[in-house]
Amino acid sequence: MSETLQILKKYWNHDSFRMPQEEIIDSVLGGQDxxxxxxxxxxxxxxxxxxxxxKEGICLVISPLVALMKDQVANLQKRNIKAIALTGGIKTDELIDLLDNCQFGNYKFLYLSPERLQSDWILERIKNLPVNLIAIDEAHCISQWGHDFRPAYLKISNLKTHFPKIPFLALTATATPKVKEDIIKELGLENPKCFEKSFERKNIAYMVFEIEDKLFRIKQILSKNPQPSIIYVRNRRACIDTAEQLNSLGFKATYYHGGLSTKDKNNNMQLWMEEKALVMVATNAFGMGIDKANVKTVIHIQLPENLENYYQEAGRAGRNEEKAFAVLLTNPSDVAQTENQFIYTLPDKQFLKEVFIKMCNYFQIAYGEGINEQYSFNLNQFCNRYKFPVLKTYNAIQFLDRQGVISLSQEFSEKITLQFVIPSKEVIRYMSLNPNNEEILLAILRTYPGIYDMQTNFNLPLIARKSKHSETEVQNVLEKLKEKGIVDYHSKNNDTTLVFNEIREDERTINRIAKYLENQNQLKKEQFEAVLNYIRKDKVCKSKLILDYFGEKKEANCGICSYCITQKKKKETQVSLSDEILSLLKNADLNSREIQIKLNNPSDDVIFALQELLENQSILIKPNNKYSLKQ
Structure with a gap:
């Protein structure tokens, strides 16, 4: 057994590679870009x-997605593989410690965002690491024609000067031919070996249905295919509502969105993974790191903003290679709604500048300051204060995030503050009367000695760990203490954390990135047109439309999409109609109008069937324009 297969078996418990994993690994091990x-x-x-x-040394992994970095690091650590991620919001002292660990602690993987490479001192530290491979994940972010362009990716090629003999591996799941060309050029890949797995998923039936009652159609689909399913919706409210509606119809459904606490996300995910709930209703926050092979159906009940995202989400079906369904339900009002959400909410330069300046004012950041500062951020409160439209503001903030001006973490956090409001001797007395709470109270008092004097920020996971209790048990004790007037306890939810990656420079900052804004807006409009093309072209195989978008040409239809199924049914209808015509002509010669009246079929269908029968020489037409069986 080869060394690569031995490692695959030992750490991942797989016996073989998927195409073309082994070839890519061999290329990298051969030192090839x-x-x-x-x-x-x-x-x-x-x-x-x-x-x-x-390879000896450490693999540098550059990724734009905090959640994906954390997920991959956690999975590696579970396998006893040493990995670290330099995510946003980590203080400089902590960063120094983490980089020391990389240098002296025998770590195998260092994950970081491309923006981190723009910090000179971090780059200096990385230059001194024994780097064995540089992997660039989501490599399409380097292209202005990609759906997630991030200018910081353009600086990655600078690593070539520091590590001239170290191979680069550029990875992406969605790239058109133009984007592929950009990736190779902008990363400075030298004579790269290119591996392109076809976008064709032969086992997935792509279905588009124009329907008024979407819930009724979902019920039909799930009843016919009662296996694990994902239903993608546009927002958090739709998540909860759709899950409730499905549960009321007798389906076991749960939901997942970015605003759930980590605990609720994990609980709901577990219900679905263990198939205690067969249906997961989710926003696009759901999907990263999901590895469930037997998903039978993925249903979108609103139009996606681009085919890249749609293909990725739909592709979570049928990973076990069995037949699966990717269903897009649409109705005439969807186009206008989607344009309102994705097109008419695109920010222009003036709006972007206004949002950035107001955000700096909101957090009281002075001109020339703010770098590496971290803040809890509530989008709705911010928009209410300045009378900004929420979606347009979110798009502006997301654009600032993608340009690396800020880092936006949409992870739910719960901020707890706590203060004891009775004397310490009364707390001790309470502990003696309630011994079940003693471990939790002792952990709090030992961790926060000043908790009698002031409201203190409280780390729930830390106290749970120190007291050897669950977070829920700790929260229950806090609630009980609050009810009895022993503590002043406040819990506040913040759905986003913001980190400023550079100093405040207002005009200069916005002018520098505005050139990308116009390109991005134009690209988003073109991508949405491609979505409309996908749903509206009802005389072309859906699989071929997707392949064509990604630059693949295929002559044969897939045979299983909504278009192909319709054609198949038409053919079956025509065969049946042809048989009926032959049966009529056994009794007498008839013209086309007489045949149509007797069979009560549309004239087009009758004429088409007659032409087929003539071509097959099953019938003939007489001089009086009547059809007769061929003797």
């Missing part, structure tokens, strides 16, 4: 994790 286009579910991370394990 490599480009890999592998559609979602293809197992991209294995392609750098195994060579990173085999």
């Amino acid at each position: 490599t480009f890999a286009l592998m559609p979602t579910g293809g197992g991209k991370s294995i392609c750098f994790q195994i060579p990173g394990m085999i």
